[in-house]
Amino acid sequence: MFDVALFNADKTEIRYIDIISRRLSIPVTKDVGQFTWILKFKKGVLALVEVKHPQRKPLCIDLLRLQRRFGSHPISRREPLARALGRKTKSVIDATAGWGRDMMLIWMMGYDVYAVERSKVMAALLMDGLRRYRRYDNSGDRLSFTVCDAQSYLLDHAADCVYLDPMFPPKRKETALAKRSIRVMRQLVGDDSDRDLLFECAWEAARKRVVTKRPNHAQPWGAPDHTFGGKLMSYDVYLKH
Template sequence: MSPVLAIIATTSADLPNAQELSSQLNLPCLGVASPSEINEVPQVLACGEQLQLCATGRKAPGPVSVDFVGGALAHRRKYGGGKAQPVAKAVGLRPGFYPRVLDATAGLGRDAFVLATLGCEVKMLERNPVVRLLLKDGLRRLQEAATADPELAAIAGLLSLADDIAPAADWLAQQAEESWPVVYLDPMFPPRGKSAKVKKEMVAFHHLVGEDLDADDLLEPALRACYYRTVVKRPKVAPYLADKKPMLSFEGKSGRFDIYTKHGVPG
């Protein structure tokens, strides 16, 4: 069976890193190449100034990477609405209350980063080894940029990635009861209909990660581990996680936040 993912280097200087990654993931290394010139695998990890997940072929969409410094997240950090953002309201953020958050399904870390920019200490969990590498690469570049930018330094100090690669349900089950103020869940959910089509640049990412078929298993250990609340981000059309109705739901621009409370957040 042909591999679905391979490693490439952007330049010859990046080739040693690509070869090391190839050994680490037990994936073929195709040397120095461009994703548009590759047809033998549907996607590649490109080692260069940043690590990128790329679909291959001449008409492939743009790459996916984790960029906590520039791009869309930089714009959101500066102009995204601060504490008025739906994710901030969902976790209960308010003046003087910046809860520690466990993002148990971190993905590309976007919501975790937003919460860190607003003052929350956030630990990310991610079980997919390739996505973990993208996150680690994004954190590395954030820490490098933080040396010259005090604002980024404060954010970098609040954002971390757990070393564990265990499934989130298992990791949560090992936590002490009510040891995390907020547990945040955003499991993958299959898109439905034209209105929920995956953005072109995310096609490779969704092919890699697939659906979280065990997503329902997350809720019970999350509720046990949280103190204030568990927040579940869902598409607007998605059923409740584990078919359990939340105490509160409200909609954001692109989805819905279901909130399961245990203890009230400080007023």
């Protein structure tokens, strides 16, 4: 059984559904019953629906809403994330784009951002989020997105900084209290158990530094040069001396 399919509910988006289906090799179906997840358009927005729990809120990526939530544009470079990325950094590869939250924050701080994501479900949502965002704001020239495994992307791309935010196993068994977007992502992508390899590729590709985000219960990669810690998570900085 293939776990996710595109459901063609919105006739106006037929062409776009066809493009996503071919680009990401996600089948289009009329029979949703045999899938766990369905990607479908609702009012022009691509959303992820749990087939067995249609009452649960569909998940989508709304970059405009994120931008409004983060507030002013550009964001202060005194934020812990900006301090970790560094003043002299101009370009950042966000190798683990996920829901696009950090990608958007980093871009709003004024960096050039090259985002990468390998999960086709996350990629489909992010492509749609970017497509809608660019209709509203065409200043997104400094922001690009590639669907592939970042380990291969980093072989022939470089940037001042490579930013990594892979999934880590939860501290305890995940409870219903964990944020739904995190629980769903864990179901979709697992625990990114190849994150050590990703770090090695990031180290090769970074001109100045690698920045990682990890929950405080997880170990850093070796000895970071700086750590900007928060209550639940930390940014570790590894400088290329």
